[in-house]
Amino acid sequence: MPRYLLSVFGAAEQTEFGGYGSPEEMVQAFADTGAFNDRLEREGVLVFVDGLQPAVTATTVDGQGERPVILDGPYLETKEHLGGFWVVDVADLDIALGLAGDASRACRGRVEVRPFHTQDTVSDLHRS
Amino acid sequence: MTSSSLEETLTRVHHEEWARVVATLARRFGDLDVAEEAAAEAFAAAVERWPTDGIPPHPGGWLTTTATRRAIDRLRRESRRDAKHQAAQMLYADSPPERTGPVEDDRLRLVFTCAHPALAMEARAALTLRLIGGLTVPEIAAAFLVQERAMAQRITRAKAKIRAAHIPYRVPSSADISERLSGVLAVVYLVFNEGYLASGGQDALRVDLSDEAIRLGRLLHEVLPEEGEVAGLLALMLLTDARRAARVSASGELVTLEEQDRAAWDRALIAEGHALVRERLAAVAAGGGRPGRYQLLAAISAVHTNAPSARDTDWSQVVVNYDQLVAVDPSPVVRLNRAVAVAELDGPSVGLAEVERLADVLDSYHAFHVARAELLRRVGRSAEAHTAYGRAIALSGNPAEVAHLTRRQGQLTRG
Numbered sequence: 333m334p335r336y337l338l339s340v341f342g343a344a345e346q347t348e349f350g351g352y353g354s355p356e357e358m359v360q361a362f363a364d365t366g367a368f369n370d371r372l373e374r375e376g377v378l379v380f381v382d383g384l385q386p387a388v389t390a391t392t393v394d395g396q397g398e399r400p401v402i403l404d405g406p407y408l409e410t411k412e413h414l415g416g417f418w419v420v421d422v423a424d425l426d427i428a429l430g431l432a433g434d435a436s437r438a439c440r441g442r443v444e445v446r447p448f449h450t451q452d453t454v455s456d457l458h459r460s
Numbered sequence: 461m462t463s464s465s466l467e468e469t470l471t472r473v474h475h476e477e478w479a480r481v482v483a484t485l486a487r488r489f490g491d492l493d494v495a496e497e498a499a500a501e502a503f504a505a506a507v508e509r510w511p512t513d514g515i516p517p518h519p520g521g522w523l524t525t526t527a528t529r530r531a532i533d534r535l536r537r538e539s540r541r542d543a544k545h546q547a548a549q550m551l552y553a554d555s556p557p558e559r560t561g562p563v564e565d566d567r568l569r570l571v572f573t574c575a576h577p578a579l580a581m582e583a584r585a586a587l588t589l590r591l592i593g594g595l596t597v598p599e600i601a602a603a604f605l606v607q608e609r610a611m612a613q614r615i616t617r618a619k620a621k622i623r624a625a626h627i628p629y630r631v632p633s634s635a636d637i638s639e640r641l642s643g644v645l646a647v648v649y650l651v652f653n654e655g656y657l658a659s660g661g662q663d664a665l666r667v668d669l670s671d672e673a674i675r676l677g678r679l680l681h682e683v684l685p686e687e688g689e690v691a692g693l694l695a696l697m698l699l700t701d702a703r704r705a706a707r708v709s710a711s712g713e714l715v716t717l718e719e720q721d722r723a724a725w726d727r728a729l730i731a732e733g734h735a736l737v738r739e740r741l742a743a744v745a746a747g748g749g750r751p752g753r754y755q756l757l758a759a760i761s762a763v764h765t766n767a768p769s770a771r772d773t774d775w776s777q778v779v780v781n782y783d784q785l786v787a788v789d790p791s792p793v794v795r796l797n798r799a800v801a802v803a804e805l806d807g808p809s810v811g812l813a814e815v816e817r818l819a820d821v822l823d824s825y826h827a828f829h830v831a832r833a834e835l836l837r838r839v840g841r842s843a844e845a846h847t848a849y850g851r852a853i854a855l856s857g858n859p860a861e862v863a864h865l866t867r868r869q870g871q872l873t874r875g
Contacts, residue, residue, distance in 0.1 A: 334626040424628035425578060447625045 333421050335379060335448040336428040340441040342415035344387050351415070352440065364438035371419060372431070396440035415441065419448075466511060473674065477520040478594030481527050485568035486591075486629060492573075492619050494531050494582065496591060502527035515852045565683045567592065568631050571676075575644040576627050583618035583649050590615055591871060592679070593651075593672045603654060603669050641684070645693050648676045652697050655706075670701055686749060688740055692755030695736035699761035702729035714864035718770040730765045737762040756785040775805040792821040800831050808838035826855035831867065 342351050354356035372378035390406040418435060419443060423427050425445070432443040481502060485495035502523045516522040574587040581763045582604070589595045589603070601611035621627065655669025676695040684690050706720040715721075740755050751759070760781045767773040782798035796818055803811020805823050811833040815828070822828035833848035849869035 349847075424626045425576075426628050426632070429578065445625075450626075 333423055334391060334425075334428075334450050335421050336425075337417055337419055337430070337444075337445070337448065338355045338432050338435055339417040340415045340435070340439055340443045341412040341444065342441055344411055344413050357440070361438070361440050365435075367432055368438040372418065375421045377422050377427075377431075379419035379421050381418045384414060387413035396456075403422075463511075466515075468509070470507060472518045473515075473523070474594060475507070476522055478503070478568045478569065479592045479679065480520060481523050482591050482594075483570040484529055484696050486570055487566050488528065489531055492591065494534065494624060495527075498527040498531035498534065499523075499582060499594075501530045504748065505530075528555070530724055539620060548722060566633075567679060568683045569629050571644055571680065572631050572640060573622065573629050573831070575640070575647050576622070577640065577710070578625065578644055579621065580617050581647070581853045583614055584643065585650050586611060586615050587618050588647050588676070589645075589672065595672065599668075602824050603651075633663075636677060638687070638689075641687060642691065645689060646678070648673050648680070649697075649754070650694060651676070652700075656700060667704070670697070670704070673697060673702060673861075689752045690741060691736050691740055692758045693751065695740070695758035696761055698729045698733035698736070699758060699765050702726040702733065702765065708860045709716060712860055712863060713867065714858070714860040716835075717764060717858070720768065720770075725765065733758065734762055745833045750788075753785065753789050756781050756788065760785075773804070776799060781803050792818050793825070793827070796822060796825075796828055796831060803835055803838075808835045811835055812839060824855065826852050826861075829855060831866070833865075837872060846867075846872050 340458060348353050349358045349435060352361055361416050369378065369381050372381070387406040392403045392405060392407050394401045394403070416439070418431075422431065425447070428447075432445045434444040478499065481499045482495045486492055486496055489495060489498075494857070505526055506519070506523060511517075566770070572590055572732065574591055575584045579587070586600050586604070589600045590597065592621065595603070597615060598608050598611050598613075601608040604611070606614075631637070652673030655667065655671070655673060674694070674697050677690070677697050680687075680690045681694045702725050703717070703720060705726065706722070706724040707715055709715050737755075737758050738784060740751065741759070744751050744755075753802055760778055762773050762775045763781070778801045782794070782801050785794055786798055796815065799811050799814035801811075802814055815832050818828060829848050829852035833845045833852055836842075836845035837849055846869060849865055849872075853862055853865045853869070856865065
């Protein structure tokens with residue numbers, strides 16, 4: 333089955349409640365997301381899920397030169413950064429989009445859906 | 461058989477069978493590229509063979525069989541897939557269609573795939589015209605006034621997304637169907653409107669595009685006879701297209717509904733459209749749910765086409781329908797059209813007051829300035845009408861409309 337990355341982007345600047353409007357909202361979002369994760373597991377479509385530490389904790393490494401160059405900070409300075417993601421294994425995009433809708437409601441953020449390469453698309457790459 | 465009648469037959473068969481052949485192959489091989497190319501090869505083979513061999517008794521079956529053979533040959537030849545995968549495809553090719561949705565028609569699956577909400581609107585329209593309508597890429601590029609190369613890339617990119625993102629080739633579940641269907645209908649109506657009042661280029665009408673949209677509408681109605689909005693859209697397109705011959709004068713000028721020669725309207729299309737509208741009215745009266753946008757627009761068109769002359773138009777009926785339409789879709793464009801109807805019912809100054817309220821949101825929309833100019837003229841504010849016509853002319857990209865507006869502007873006595 334095709335795999336999809338469902339990623340959530342959130343404000344780079346974190347408020348005291350981790351980007352949520354209030355402590356209650358944060359607690360509720362965590363609970364809803366937890367319940368959503370449980371459902372994915374029950375349905376057997378969950379490959380991996382986790383949240384990320386804020387973008388300020390990121391370090392970027394460029395190993396293409398003679399020696400790796402290490403830089404403090406994320407690869408891109410943007411207003412929104414990847415805050416967490418799911419990897420799911422489902423039959424098609426419609427199912428992934430349905431899950432993304434529920435994921436978005438649970439975590440209170442917009443969710444980007446992107447397919448991973450599959451055997452088909454990899455052989456397409458070799459062909460072209 | 462004469463060569464011209466053979467050509468007509470080929471054109472007719474192409475119209476009738478293209479979508480079916482592509483759709484059948486898309487299901488069998490699960491690959492839009494393979495389906496499209498094999499269908500194109502089969503039609504090319506028909507053009508080559510039928511003049512000498514004669515037209516087969518079942519042209520559609522011949523084309524599907526030929527296309528299937530070509531597709532299998534091609535998959536073998538290019539060994540696009542490893543042996544195991546290929547074997548699976550062959551097996552799949554012989555298996556009966558999967559039962560996934562409320563309707564089993566392959567063409568319908570193809571329609572929903574082409575109009576998937578994960579694709580950009582322009583891509584949906586282009587794919588629908590290519591895979592359902594059988595238009596060539598240069599034809600589609602010409603229709604939307606973009607470079608052929610850009611259109612080819614747009615189509616290629618959309619097909620690549622369908623494949624890579626695994627957009628399913630199926631009719632959505634009944635719960636999703638009306639939501640998805642509205643996107644499909646929007647695509648068909650977009651194609652129709654582009655044909656009915658081309659937004660640019662030299663031709664006022666793009667008859668091929670209107671015809672194509674009506675053909676798609678008929679196909680949808682055939683496969684989804686219970687969907688009110690499908691019937692509504694088809695009726696709307698038929699009733700609009702019925703007025704085509706009266707719509708542009710011999711000198712290439714747009715003729716307004718009021719000034720049109722009603723004897724030139726196509727009575728057969730009007731009768732067909734009216735029958736659909738009556739069918740929908742009966743269904744709604746029997747508790748079939750509230751009519752949507754296309755049914756209401758079709759009902760308005762039915763009022764116009766019912767009137768023996770512009771004077772006899774039942775404007776109160778038109779306004780009642782617009783009131784319902786505003787409730788469904790309160791967009792400024794709908795409110796503008798309602799205001800125009802109100803002007804006919806309650807007088808130009810009442811209509812003008814409603815039009816003026818939309819000035820901020822519709823300032824860059826040519827039809828707003830057309831409506832405003834006409835109403836200003838009728839209340840005797842000629843100088844303002846002159847300026848408004850000027851604005852409308854500057855914003856219109858359609859040559860027949862520009863000719864019409866220029867004449868109207870010239871008729872004004874400067875006040």
